[in-house]
Amino acid sequence: MPDSTDPNPTIQTGGGAHAGGGAHVSGGGFQAGSDINLGAKTVMGDEVGVKIVHQYGDRSPLPPFTPAPLPPLAPDGRPPLPDPVPLPPGSRLDYDRNPFFTGRENEMRALAQALLYGPPGRPAVIATGIGGIGKTQLAVEFAYRYGRYFHGVHWVSMADPAAVGTEIAQCGALMGLRPDFDSLPLEAQTRLTLAAWGEPAARLIIFDNCEEPGLLAQWRPGSGGARILATTRRGHWPRIAGVAQLPVGALPREQAVALLAKYVTGRATPPATRHPLPTTLSEIAAELGDLPLALHLAGSYLESYAGDPAGTPAALLAQLRDPVLGLQAAALIGRGAADSPTAHELHVANTFLLSWQRLATVTADGGAMAAALLARAACLAPGEPLPGGLLRRAMAEELDSLDVSDGLGALVAVGLLEEAGERAAVGDGVEDGDVPGGGDVPAYGDVPAERLYRLHRLVARFVAGVAAEEMGAARAAVEGAVISLAQEQDVKRDPRPLRQWLIHFRHVTDAALGREDEQAATLCHWLGYCLRFSGDLSGALPYSRRALEIRELAFGLEHPDTAASLNNLGVLLRVMGDLAAAQPYYERALGIWERVLGPEHPNTAVSLNNLGSLLQSLGDLVAAQSYYERALAIRERVLGPDHPDTAGSLNNLGTLLQAVGDLAAARPYIERALTICERVLGPEHPDTATSLNNLGYLLQAIGDLAGARPYYERALAISECVLGPEHPDTATSLNNLGALLQAMGDLPGARPYYERALAIDEKVLGTEHPLTAIDYNNLGGLLQVMGDLAGARLYYERALSIDEKVLGTEHPDTASDYNNLGYLLRAMGDLAGARPYYERALGIRERVLGPEHPDTAQSLWWMGVLNEQDGAKDKARALYSRALAIYEKRLGPDHPNTQSVRHYLSRVS
CATH class of the missing domain: 3.40.50.300 (P-loop containing nucleotide triphosphate hydrolases)
Known part of the structure; x- marks a missing residue:
């Protein structure tokens, strides 16, 4: 993204932190005020503009002068922008107008x-x-x-x-x-x-x-x-x-391009309509970070060397992108610029050097702390808002935080780092997912407010040149910082902080990819995880694959880290709905861990659990149960009967038994899981809330709606207290309570729970996240039951739009969306409109889940109902028969779904 400024700037009262302090950086430090000769004179000043106009004359009294009357504000409430005119008599301004001035x-x-x-x-x-x-x-x-x-x-x-x-x-x-x-x-x-x-x-x-x-x-x-x-x-x-x-920030991109166009074409008309090189000029502006000084130098270069093969916009762009030249590119050292209209420095690096040298004069440590911070900032995405906490994390833990604050303040004071505002404070059976990366990380809590900064991309290049000896250590520190932040998100599961620093994580990872070493693989692994967690599944896939490729090359095909990447790629593919593709990755990971770590290792249990979850999703409940049982046995023997991971396996077995309709057998597993979590983790731990939700869901399935409610309410209270009122897990508990109230017939009472869950997920996850789509479906289902079919349709269609865009048209969740819309249209009496939705849902489920999956049976069932209502009893009978065969095989003869389809079949027999 380009460096940019607020299109409607506001004048702020205020100040900031003191830039002094006694910071000390040990090991590899460098003096910010050391002499650096960049081959050009140092001039006090930094701007470009117009040539000097000396206004000197006689000293006799000036004639009377009356200022022009102030014009009224424009209709939008802002002052008008008058044309330039000569200055009042007696004025002193050493500069004429710059004919190339653009924007502002x-x-x-x-x-x-x-x-x-x-x-x-x-x-x-x-x-x-x-x-x-x-x-x-x-x-x-x-x-x-x-x-x-x-x-x-x-x-x-x-x-x-x-x-x-x-x-x-x-x-x-x-x-x-x-x-x-x-x-x-x-x-x-x-x-x-x-x-x-x-x-x-x-x-x-x-x-x-x-x-x-x-x-x-x-x-x-x-x-x-x-x-x-x-x-x-x-x-x-x-x-x-x-x-x-x-x-005053960088020029907006369109103004930067217009400025370059003035030099190239002699007019300020936007080049998109009147010049054949808008794309190249925009790319030049992007490389220069829309910095006016650099734009002036680049434009002057293009103007001076027009007709020379080296003076074309394309040639200049290649020069600017040359990593060897850096800020010593001809255009950036003033070549082709006749003079400086404001008598200031026409050398980009020397302009920054003035600020660099001032660090030694505004800090007690000669600028060492500030310079170390600046080197770390230069490793992050230039021009993007940069959380101060990320820079702090990249510094040594033993440093005094006040010294770090002084260093940041010094960088802002000398104009090498810009302030970019402040980030506001924020406060069922599942897969084991990723193999933990290790390390002690904070568990839960709010995300505090923190100051944001911005480093211009040309300043970043300058720092990489003058601080070359420090950059290796700075890169290593920044890489470690983003990895530790990702590990925290694996625990906290709050995507809000990701939004601010994910772009920096991607930048750091991309920069490391050329090394193909262990750290690069770790960066790819955690970036893939964070992108997946934030809902960017397609963005996560190449990084997860790259992590696997690097580890296979670096460690071999039988290394535990290779197995971890296989496992995590399987998790991603499963979330993306490509269940068939996920299975071999899980199986390969399991094979490696069994051979290298042994059949009784906890990581082996992770793979067994994940394979069980995948098979459950594929409808093979019998095979899934065997994997869950093996994982549970390992965890009980190796980790102990009261370990939280053991509780996870108990929860998974309980929810599986509930899925096959054996509610009585499911209950002791889920109750035991809850007991472990309460005793080991505490009564207010998020995992305890998960077990409470599971037990509430089981009681609801049994029909004990009143008994389910206190479990759901306890789970909600824990999530609100520990994770915060705007956490996705809190939204899950709200959805569960809404569904319970809907089942109890309290439709008006259910609605605010669903709506609050939707509001949380829209705010925290975004309006195009799969969990947000689930919220839309829940509200659509409620409105349908309440008789608001038109309102229900809007929510169902929003859910479908999200899932088609994020998950794709061949995902099981997308099939459920089609099914919901078909069900709604059938309820509206539009049988012809419902049919294509039912057919799409059935086709996806047969292709993705298989012809004998319970969800496929559900689609066959509803297609049968549609045909029965349409008078096609023979077709309905065939569809009911197929659905019944699947349910009897997968869920057993006594499952409620099996019994219901048997009843429907009897109606057309």
Whole structure:
């Protein structure tokens, strides 16, 4: 994704953390303030813009000047954007307008709102941003567009704090304060100018490159009508009354492309319609992170070398992508750029070097902590919001957290790292799933709020060059950090934190793939897991496969880690609905673990359990039971009868027996599992909640609805208390309670439970997650029972749309969606409309689950009902007979489904 800025920026009051501190980084540290010669002069400044215009003349009094009347706000409530005009007499602005200036309309309107349309007083706005972002250019353009509404525009460079008095005096020299102004001592000139600025007249004073709050406090007029606009790289600014911040980010992509097009075509018309190279220009902008300085240099290069084979957009793009050249590409060191319109540095790396060298002056440790943090940030996805917690995790555990905070603050203070806001705080029988990666990780709890940062992609390249010796250790630390975060999610099972750092996990993993080593395989393994958990099944598949490929090459075909990848790939394929493809992966994993670790190893039990779950899904309940029983026996012998994994096997056997209709036999397994969880894990553990849900579901199947309710309610209370009111497991408990109330006939009481579950899953998992589709189906079923068939149809169709998109058209869940829609249309009397849905459901189930699966029998059953209602009794009889044969074979002659189909068959015999 491109580096970008808020399309509607807001001016923020505020400041930030102190950048000082006594951080110490041991081992492999490097000094941020060391001399680095990049082959170009160092110039105080960072922007591009326009050439210098010296406005000096006689010192006689100026003619009277009345500012233009302020125009009314636009209909949308924002200030208008006037055309540029000459400045008021007596103004000092050393730069003419940049003819290539593009965009920033929203930022200029925000400045106008604060400095012209805001409340009375002495407003000051600090435009903050990294070097090369265009802060000076924004100030210049604002002055020429809005200067007419002030009594004067006065430009003061603060790049050299010792020369600020002289800068102010030069402003006074143009204001016509006294005929003998030039003969006065400098101190008197400065004092007279400041006194004039303290008068009631509204003046615009621009303090460019104001890097220290003390400078602003020292030279800002203490009274009067002056309005202050300052530019700074400093991201943190103290909270000072009347001082607000305007963060200036990279150009939006369309504005960046339009800027390049001006250099290439001589016009600002969007190249998508008037230039044949919009894609190439967009790719150039992306490589440059939409940084205005870099865009100016690239555009100047294209303009200067037009017609040269090396000066085409395609050639420039190849140059920018050359990893050897990095920031030393010809376009990025100013080749082809005639001059700097704002007299600032025309070398991207040297622009960043100014900030790099300042680290030594703003930190107590010479910048070592900040530099180590920056190296780690450079290993993550550039331009993307970066959780501060991820950077902290990549640092040594023994470091003082306050020192780390000071290091982050220093990076923001010198403009190498941008603040990107703050992330808000968040607070049945299943497969064993992935083989745990090991390590102690926190179990449960809320996700605290944390500060977000952003590192520009060109700054990341710069850091990789100047900190080359540190990058190896930084990459290793970052890889370990993302793996440990993934392991936490395996325990917490809360996908919300994933959204913020998953893009960084993918970036780190992609960067490691070329090594094909053990760590690369581990990264692929955990990234595949996290993508699967977040609902991106197709995205997870290539990483899970790559983990297996690397481990097979690195460790061989009979290694336990290879077996772990086989197992996890089987889990993913099963979730994707490709049951036939999943089975050989499970079987291979089982074979390896039996041969290498032994038939009594806990990992062997994992494979047995997973194969049992797969066979249960395939409808082979007899074979599934044998695998479950073997897994239980291993766990009881090796782990003990009271181990949580033993409880998991007991739960699986209980739910299997319930599925075959043997409810009496199922009960002791589920009750024993609950007893273990309560005794070993505690009465408020999430696994205890799972066992409570299972027991409630069993009692509901038995018909003891009143007895089921307290178990469901206890499970819900645990999930809400331990995992939080917005956790997917909490949504599961809500769905269970909703289904129970629906079964009890309390349809109005069921609805809020279903709706709350849907709201949780939509917020936490997203609107296109398979679990969200289940919520839609549940609500659709409830509305159908309540008689709202039109409302039910909307929910069923949403569920189908999700499952077709995420799971595919050949998934068992998609078949269930077709079945639900067919059932609804039949209830509406539209037998012809119902038939294709029933037929699709039957076809999927026969192909994916097999011709003798209980779900296939259900489709045959409902197809029989449809034909019976349509008067085709012979077809109905054949369909009922096939369904009955399957149920008798798979579920037994006394199962409720078997008995029901037998009754339907008798009606047409």
